[in-house]
Amino acid sequence: MSQDTHKVSLQLRSLVRGSGELELSLVELPVPEPGPDEVLVRIEAAPLNPSDLGLLFGAADMTTARSAGTDARPVVTAKIPDGLMRAMAARVDVSMPVGNEGAGIVIAAGASAEAQALLGRTVAAFGGAMYSQHRCVKAAQCLPLPPGTTAAEGASCFVNPLTALGMVETMRLEGHSALVHTAAASNLGQMLNRLCLEDGIGLVNVVRSAGQAELLRSQGAKHVCISTAPSFTQDLTDAIAATGATIAFDAVGGGRLAGQLLACMEAALTRSGGEYQRYGSTTHKQVYIYGALDTGPTELKRNFGAAWGIGGWLLPGFLQRVGPETTQRLQLRVLAGLKTTFASRYTKVVSLAEALSLEEIAVYGRRSTGAKYLVNPNKGGVA
Amino acid sequence: MSQDTHKVSLQLRSLVRGSGELELSLVELPVPEPGPDEVLVRIEAAPLNPSDLGLLFGAADMTTARSAGTDARPVVTAKIPDGLMRAMAARVDVSMPVGNEGAGIVIAAGASAEAQALLGRTVAAFGGAMYSQHRCVKAAQCLPLPPGTTAAEGASCFVNPLTALGMVETMRLEGHSALVHTAAASNLGQMLNRLCLEDGIGLVNVVRSAGQAELLRSQGAKHVCISTAPSFTQDLTDAIAATGATIAFDAVGGGRLAGQLLACMEAALTRSGGEYQRYGSTTHKQVYIYGALDTGPTELKRNFGAAWGIGGWLLPGFLQRVGPETTQRLQLRVLAGLKTTFASRYTKVVSLAEALSLEEIAVYGRRSTGAKYLVNPNKGGVA
Numbered sequence: 027m028s029q030d031t032h033k034v035s036l037q038l039r040s041l042v043r044g045s046g047e048l049e050l051s052l053v054e055l056p057v058p059e060p061g062p063d064e065v066l067v068r069i070e071a072a073p074l075n076p077s078d079l080g081l082l083f084g085a086a087d088m089t090t091a092r093s094a095g096t097d098a099r100p101v102v103t104a105k106i107p108d109g110l111m112r113a114m115a116a117r118v119d120v121s122m123p124v125g126n127e128g129a130g131i132v133i134a135a136g137a138s139a140e141a142q143a144l145l146g147r148t149v150a151a152f153g154g155a156m157y158s159q160h161r162c163v164k165a166a167q168c169l170p171l172p173p174g175t176t177a178a179e180g181a182s183c184f185v186n187p188l189t190a191l192g193m194v195e196t197m198r199l200e201g202h203s204a205l206v207h208t209a210a211a212s213n214l215g216q217m218l219n220r221l222c223l224e225d226g227i228g229l230v231n232v233v234r235s236a237g238q239a240e241l242l243r244s245q246g247a248k249h250v251c252i253s254t255a256p257s258f259t260q261d262l263t264d265a266i267a268a269t270g271a272t273i274a275f276d277a278v279g280g281g282r283l284a285g286q287l288l289a290c291m292e293a294a295l296t297r298s299g300g301e302y303q304r305y306g307s308t309t310h311k312q313v314y315i316y317g318a319l320d321t322g323p324t325e326l327k328r329n330f331g332a333a334w335g336i337g338g339w340l341l342p343g344f345l346q347r348v349g350p351e352t353t354q355r356l357q358l359r360v361l362a363g364l365k366t367t368f369a370s371r372y373t374k375v376v377s378l379a380e381a382l383s384l385e386e387i388a389v390y391g392r393r394s395t396g397a398k399y400l401v402n403p404n405k406g407g408v409a
Numbered sequence: 410m411s412q413d414t415h416k417v418s419l420q421l422r423s424l425v426r427g428s429g430e431l432e433l434s435l436v437e438l439p440v441p442e443p444g445p446d447e448v449l450v451r452i453e454a455a456p457l458n459p460s461d462l463g464l465l466f467g468a469a470d471m472t473t474a475r476s477a478g479t480d481a482r483p484v485v486t487a488k489i490p491d492g493l494m495r496a497m498a499a500r501v502d503v504s505m506p507v508g509n510e511g512a513g514i515v516i517a518a519g520a521s522a523e524a525q526a527l528l529g530r531t532v533a534a535f536g537g538a539m540y541s542q543h544r545c546v547k548a549a550q551c552l553p554l555p556p557g558t559t560a561a562e563g564a565s566c567f568v569n570p571l572t573a574l575g576m577v578e579t580m581r582l583e584g585h586s587a588l589v590h591t592a593a594a595s596n597l598g599q600m601l602n603r604l605c606l607e608d609g610i611g612l613v614n615v616v617r618s619a620g621q622a623e624l625l626r627s628q629g630a631k632h633v634c635i636s637t638a639p640s641f642t643q644d645l646t647d648a649i650a651a652t653g654a655t656i657a658f659d660a661v662g663g664g665r666l667a668g669q670l671l672a673c674m675e676a677a678l679t680r681s682g683g684e685y686q687r688y689g690s691t692t693h694k695q696v697y698i699y700g701a702l703d704t705g706p707t708e709l710k711r712n713f714g715a716a717w718g719i720g721g722w723l724l725p726g727f728l729q730r731v732g733p734e735t736t737q738r739l740q741l742r743v744l745a746g747l748k749t750t751f752a753s754r755y756t757k758v759v760s761l762a763e764a765l766s767l768e769e770i771a772v773y774g775r776r777s778t779g780a781k782y783l784v785n786p787n788k789g790g791v792a
Contacts, residue, residue, distance in 0.1 A: 081687055113712065116679075116686070279711060296499070303499070304464050305723055318711070326707040326719075328662060328698070329496065335720030336709075340688055343716060 033057065036403065038157035038378050040082050041121045042106065042114045048086035050102040050382050051095070053121070058162040062136040065144050065165050071181035072128030072156035073370065074381070074390050074399040076212075076277075076317060082124045084117070085110035088391050093384050100382040125156030125401070127184045129177040132168070133160075141165040148175060150183040157378060159403045172361060181400060182213075182370040185341065187360040188353075189316070190218040190368075192344040193275045194227060195352070200312065204228030206266065206274035206287055209319055210250070211238035213370055213398050214277075219247050220367045228269030232262065232283075253283065259290060267294035273312045275339065280320030284313045284336055285327050292330035306331020314339035319393055373397045377405035416440060419786065421540035421761050423465050424504045425489065425497045431469035433485040433765050434478070436504070441545040445519040448527050448548050454564035455511030455539035456753065457764070457773050457782040459595075459660075459700060465507045467500070468493035471774050476767050483765040508539030508784070510567045512560040515551070516543075524548040531558060533566040540761060542786045555744060564783060565596075565753040568724065570743040571736075572699070573601040573751075575727040576658045577610060578735070583695065587611030589649065589657035589670055592702055593633070594621035596753055596781050597660075602630050603750045611652030615645065615666075636666065642673060650677035656695045658722065663703030667696045667719055668710050675713035689714020697722035702776055756780045760788035 035057045041049045060066045074082075086104040095101035106114060129150040135141040149168040155161055171180040197205045207218055210231035222229035223246050230249045231242050239250040249265040251258060265271075272295075274287040288311050295307040311330060316339040326336070345353050360368050373389075374397075380386055381401050390399040418440045424432045443449045457465075469487040478484035489497060512533040518524040532551040538544055554563040580588045590601055593614035605612040606629050613632045614625050622633040632648040634641060648654075655678075657670040671694050678690040694713060699722040709719070728736050743751050756772075757780075763769055764784050773782040 285706075305725075308726065315711070323668075324709040324711060326709070328701070328707060332721035332723045333726060335718055337718035337720075338715035340715045342688075343691065 035158065035160040036378050037123055037155065037159070038125070038381065038401075038403075039121045040084065040124050041119070042084050042117050044118045046106045046108060046111055048084050048104045048106055050082070052099055052378055052382070055158075057160050060134055060136045060141065060162050063138045063141055063165055064136045064162045065132045065141050065149070065168060066134035067128075067130040067149060067151060067161050067163055067168075068133045069128045069130040069156055069158055069161055069403045070177035071130070071375075072125045072401045072403065073182045073185070073372070074401060075126060075182075075185050076319075076393050077185060078124055078126055079391065079393060080318075081122065083391065085114055088387060091384055091387060093382075098379055100379055102382050102384065102387065123155035123158060125158070126154060127152045127182065128156030128161070128401075129171065129180040129183070130161075130404075131177070135165070138165065144168055144170060147171075148177055148180065150180040152184040157381070157401055157403060159378075169357060169361070172364070175364060178372075178375070178400060178402075179364060179369070183357075183360055183364065183368075186214045186217055186370060187363075187368040188345070188356055189214055189341050190221050191356045191359065192341055193218060194221060194225065195348060195356070196314070196339070196344060197227075197273050199348075200273065201310075202271070202273040202312070204230070204269035204271040206230040206232060206262075206271045206291075208232040208253075208274070208283060208287075209234075209277035209317065210247075211241055212277070216242070216245060217368060217370075219245055223247075224367055228271060230262070230265040230269055230271050232287075259286065262286070262290040263293045263297070266290050267297060272309060274314070276313055276315050277317030278320050279315045279318040280322035280324055282325050282327070283320075284315060284324055285330070287313050288330040288334050288336070289327065292334075296331075303331075306333065308333050310335065312336075316340065371398065372400040375400045375402050375405065377401070378403050380405075418541065418543040419761055420506055420538065420542070421508070421764065421784075421786075422504045423467065423507050424502070425467050425500050427501045429489045429491060429494055431467050431487045431489055433465065433483075435482055435761055435765070438541075440543050443517055443519040443524065443545050446521045446524055446548055447519045447545045448515045448524050448532070448551060449517035450511075450513040450532060450534060450544050450546055450551075451516045452511045452513040452539055452541055452544055452786045453560035454513070454758075455508045455784045455786065456565045456568070456755070457784060458509060458565075458568050459702075459776055460568060461507055461509055462774065462776060463701075464505065466774065468497055471770060474767055474770060476765075481762055483762055485765050485767065485770070506538035506541060508541070509537060510535045510565065511539030511544070511784075512554065512563040512566070513544075513787075514560070518548070521548065527551055527553060530554075531560055531563065533563040535567040540764070540784055540786060542761075552740060552744070555747070558747060561755075561758070561783060561785075562747060562752070566740075566743055566747065566751075569597045569600055569753060570746075570751040571728070571739055572597055572724050573604050574739045574742065575724055576601060576697075577604060577608065578731060578739070579697070579722070579727060580610075580656050582731075583656065584693075585654070585656040585695070587613070587652035587654040589613040589615060589645075589654045591615040591636075591657070591666060591670075592617075592660035592700065593630075594624055595660065599625070599628060600751060600753075602628055606630075607750055611654060613645070613648040613652055613654050615670075642669065645669070645673040646676045646680070649673050650680060655692060657697070659696055659698050660700030661703050662698045662701040663705035663707055665708050665710070666703075667698060667707055668713070670696050671713040671717050671719075672710065675717075679714075686714075689716065691716050693718065695719075699723065754781065755783040758783045758785050758788065760784070761786050763788075
């Protein structure tokens with residue numbers, strides 16, 4: 027073991043109590059020992075993705091958050107509304123580590139050749155519990171970063187890049203040739219825009235504000251529609267007609283947006299007029315909901331003919347669908363574009379303790395902003 | 410040509426005027442002459458299916474219906490709400506014949522051997538304009554009924570039987586092993602129940618009233634859930650758990666039912682407890698909406714994990730998906746069971762003029778009742 031390992035290692039935990047309370051805290055664990063085919067990674071960068079916030083906050087109302095403990099060991103509690111406790115049943119009293127992906131340095135390795143080969147390398151990994159100072163990972167699960175790549179640059183190798191690539195792959199697999207993306211000014215949205223520009227794929231970006239539209243246009247986006255504009259329906263129909271998009275990926279989930287996407291696709295398809303078709307266009311129109319920026323109910327007016335579908339879309343399900351060969355091809359593409367197409371930007375780097383300050387939670391917890399945080403569990407040295 | 414053809418033939422028409430008015434009337438047309446590969450059918454039976462009502466009434470509010478004209482040539486008008494005229498744009502001022510399917514006697518035939526072979530036969534046909542005293546149809550489109558089968562017995566050979574078979578085929582094609590059906594006391598629902606009993610397929614019947622539940626149980630249905638009962642969610646979850654149903658066909662469309670079906674499937678799948686899965690069960694749950702008994706918006710709470718889909722389902726799209734060989738196989742099965750599994754029952758037989766009486770419209774137009782009408786365009790002799 028390297029001298030860089032310590033007896034105690036911090037890990038961020040999220041706990042739902044049967045009393046209806048969420049508790050976030052840091053626990054002290056022994057530094058884990060890697061098994062034969064494992065490596066020990068000192069995590070130096072792990073993004074706070076929207077998908078992490080779901081596990082971190084559960085169904086808690088974070089406007090009720092209070093802080094106790096010390097600056098170094100904060101304990102945040104928040105109330106979970108009664109009606110939402112049922113969905114939390116399976117995680118009551120289970121203290122859960124958080125953090126889907128991250129990157130760091132391999133500071134110890136098991137006996138296997140595969141593990142030993144990674145000693146000293148900066149690697150990215152996917153698999154939970156990344157808001158930890160130390161994390162044992164199977165060597166086979168590590169993605170060694172190209173020389174000259176920092177942990178911060180490699181922290182978001184999986185979730186956003188594979189999601190953007192997965193959307194484009196799904197579009198192709200299901201026979202569509204252009205796509206619509208909502209919440210398009212997000213880190214993921216900007217990445218998808220770069221990817222579509224690179225591959226010459228028609229993309230309609232739906233955003234909420236003129237500022238977000240300007241941001242995307244400054245990055246070369248051709249079709250940007252502002253959902254709060256009075257002309258939104260017309261703008262969206264025009265952009266869909268121009269690109270031929272018949273599939274959309276929606277991060278909002280609740281409200282009327284998903285239905286509007288289908289209705290505008292239908293309007294674009296039937297715009298040319300012609301004979302009355304009582305069941306509308308026979309071209310299949312698809313919306314995949316992959317997020318829940320609006321956790322309210324989805325409302326569908328069903329004013330979009332009969333050839334439509336809406337469904338859930340998640341990265342793990344997609345990767346399972348396409349299999350390991352395609353997954354590997356996509357990962358190699360991510361590595362090749364890690365500093366360009368698939369680069370992530372962060373507004374702030376925080377330590378584990380800082381990630382649990384009410385001030386920071388109020389910023390990164392506002393899921394609909396462009397604020398994106400990176401956690402460095404070893405910021406300021408090891409506890 | 411047979412002496413049974415006449416110079417004038419009545420046809421029911423539905424017309425949407427730009428002024429926002431629906432007009433239903435009977436038009437007098439010359440009896441059509443069959444082309445070489447066509448036959449002339451004297452239509453004696455054509456059902457008023459829910460799918461016909463959509464074309465017949467359009468978006469009109471039938472509570473505003475008024476009648477003019479004579480008993481023999483009634484003219485019914487009704488108001489179309491302003492907000493719904495947009496969806497009617499493509500049919501404004503286009504006088505449309507109605508009636509998806511029907512049966513009758515071939516009274517004249519074109520020169521081709523295929524057409525000639527049908528002379529004098531009782532045939533069923535699918536293809537619109539069946540609320541007509543005479544209808545020319547391609548010989549290849551006719552389904553000659555087995556000897557001893559009346560036109561009334563063969564009038565509903567296509568829509569309901571192929572829809573019931575199509576649901577079961579779709580279930581199998583998409584990897585499910587049992588299904589849920591809503592509005593299950595309908596003619597179609599009773600047929601699906603008979604089909605599932607015959608094939609040993611688990612079926613959960615969702616109905617609105619205890620009377621409807623009793624009706625289905627008296628026909629051997631094992632799982633019947635009453636959507637208005639306080640215990641509905643529990644009953645539905647139990648029935649879904651018992652059958653393993655992960656696909657549903659929903660005729661209601663609007664409201665919360667489609668989402669409830671998914672939520673109860675998810676509850677049945679995760680009922681056994683076990684480890685907390687943040688995105689719910691990974692088993693795909695599907696609802697197909699094939700009707701619109703409730704034309705209001707569909708509301709989805711999305712409390713059913715991430716592996717779900719909702720979409721439109723229509724018979725023509727299904728038949729196109731499976732192709733002509735499967736379609737023919739299904740049609741042969743329908744013919745074999747026309748007096749048993751695939752028999753339809755009607756509450757009344759009406760003439761074309763009677764179909765346009767306000768009293769009858771008030772009965773068969775109430776789409777959610779069990780009342781099913783058969784139109785005999787030649788009832789009481791030819792005009």
